Amino acid sequence: MEKIYAGKTKDVYLIDDSKCLLVFKDDVTGTDGVFDPGANTVGLSIEGIGRSNLMLSVYFFEKLKEQGVKTHYITSDIDAGSMTVKKAKMFGQGVEVICRNYAVGSFIRRYGQYIEEGTPLDSYVEFTLKDDDRGDPLITSEALAILGIMTKKQYDDITVMTKEITAIIATELMKKDLILYDIKFEFGFVDGEVILVDEIASGNMRVYMNGQIVGPMDISKIMLSD
Helix, strand or coil: CEEEEECCCEEEEECCCCEEEEEECCEEEEECCEECCCCCCEEEECCCHHHHHHHHHHHHHHHHHHCCCCECEEEEECCCCEEEEECCEECCCCEEEEEEEECCCHHHHHHCCCCCCCCEEEEEEEEEECCHHHCCCECCHHHHHHCCCCCHHHHHHHHHHHHHHHHHHHHHHHCCCCEEEEEEEEEEEECCEEEEECCCCHHHEEEEECCEECCHHHHHHHHHCC
16 A cells, blocks of 8 residues: 555555555654644654554544544554545645633643633634644634635534534543543545544543543543443
């Protein structure tokens, strides 16, 4: 199979015109050895995190399927650390969508003069360009339309989908006493329809328990335990 993308936490291989294979790595984003889902560089490697993130992604994709949410997920091979997905066309070079239930991370770094960490944000949605060199800059719906990346209607529809998907995931986490602070998604076109793509794993979210952030391996362990 042809490798068509080498990412920070997984590689993508082309299976055929309609399917791709995602191979999960043991790398996570962060800075100076500290995990940070909002970082643009690989900060550390955690043995087994790739397989754990794959299992967690499968868990959430199946839950979304039960709720009628369309995604690119087809099947997985846990032992091989891979997931077969529908091939999707991205918005431009990639757009990331963040849903924030509480103020933390880059939101505090930007607006900390006006808000305290942990303040509820009522599922506030932000869009950023997927551009490591420019620090994944925030972008407005108007700018996305001007640049020909996304229409205003697509922006509005994705915002609604993001809030709905976040609510489902937050509810699942809450069943294990985990609080979802924020989460990052990607969307793409499959057969002309905009659906959820990429992964839903510990590297995409900040989760807290009893006021303390939960590490990426611990999120999977807690969620996948009986």
